[in-house]
Amino acid sequence: MVTSDISKFTLAVREAIVIVLASAALGFSYSFVMKKGLFLPPTPLIAAPQTVVPPEFISYEEAIKLFNEGTVLFADARNQYDYKLGHIPGAVNVPLKEFALHTSPLANTPRDRLIITYCDGEDCNSSIELAQKLSEVGFTKVRMFFGGWNEWQQHNLTTEQ
Amino acid sequence: MKRILDNDFAAMLVRVFLGFVFIVAAVDKAANPNAFAVSIGYYKLIGPDASLVIATVLPWVELLCGIFLVFGYMPRGSSLLVLLMLAVFTAGVISGILRNLDISCGCFSPDPAVGKIGWMKVFENSGLILLSVFSLFSRSERTTVSVLSHSSPEASDNAKKATLS
Incomplete structure (x- = not known):
């Protein structure tokens, strides 16, 4: 046996x-x-259309620079509760789980507006998912601030409630 | 318990079910190794190069095991691998939950919007682990084929006995 x-x-x-x-x-x-x-070849086989920039990560230095320039719109991918507790000034709340373009604050935003998505930080990927969704629905300039809310607070940057 | 392990129908049912689950889980990931490597990277347990190597091979292990389980081909090896994979996947998911990672599982698709990790996933995997243990220890061999069994000591003994009788 x-x-x-x-x-x-x-x-x-x-x-x-x-x-x-x-x-x-x-x-x-x-x-x-x-x-x-x-x-995978180092360069993409099919080049993206020139007007469409695929979502890419930006550091907090770049995020602050764009924030100070005032031309960028931050999209907070977290839920409404977290957003209300605090968010980057001027950011609109686009909770990933309920994402639908026609009901989101971005419905009437020009599709070529520079948008930076963020969520809590390195332990979440909602910002990546939201950036992908925004690109899919036609936004051509989307970036991801992967350091997110945690990094924004760590650097004692201004916040809004 | 012994009777269940000897039951051909139960063994085949479990094998086919597990097989289909693994085939479904594998196809999308096998076709998109880069996306799957990103899903593995979300767990922050291994580096990008190792993630890419795993993403290149693992979906094919799942696919072959799934196909072999459905057709009853090399069932013990497939069941053993399925059990090992499920154990590792479950450990990864639990580790992610304990580290409060808000990530997708990467279990059935490399799409980051599909299937967040959570205790429900651990529960599902636990059920699959039980089935793979059953499949591994099942003594039913009537509906299976193993190319290596002819050279196993047991098979040789059986062949000798058959010749003698």
Whole structure:
């Protein structure tokens, strides 16, 4: 009985090794042929239209600079409760979970307006998701301030309630 | 318990169910390794290079295991791998929850808007872990094929006995 169990376990391990090796071969081959993953070319194969800038991260220095210039609109991806507790001055609340363009404060915003999304900070990715959604619905200049609300507060920047 | 482990129908049902779950989970991720690497990166447990290597191989392990489980091909190896993957995924999700990470699971799709991590995900995975343990220890072999079993000591013994009788 014990010998039988050991042999079954040995068989399972051997089968598992075969499957992993076959998967690695398939995975690397697929990525190589399709130019994806590890084999993704350093430059995109299809250039984005010139008017559309894909969402990219900006540091807090860039965020403050744009904030001081006054030409940027901050979009707070957090929920309404967190937004009401405090947010970047002038920011509009666009909770990611309820996102629908026609009901959001951005409904009548020109699509080429520079928008910076943010959420709590490095432990959330709502800002990334919101930036993607905004790009999908036609906004052409979207950036993500990944340091978010936490970094804004750490640098003792002005806040609004 | 012994009777359930010997039951061909239960074993096949569990295998096919687990297989379909893993096939569905794998397809999108296998097709988009870069997006899946980003999902892995959200957990902040490993670096970007390691994430990319894992994202290149892991969905294919899921896919092959899923297909093999559905067709009963190398079922023990597939069940063992499924069990190991689920254990690692669940540990990752629990670690994310404990660190208050507000991230998507990356379980069924690399899309960051799909399936946030939470205790519900841990509960789901626990159910799948139980099924994979059952599949691994199932003694039913009537609906399965293993290419390596002919060389296993047990199979050799059985072959000898069959020859002698």
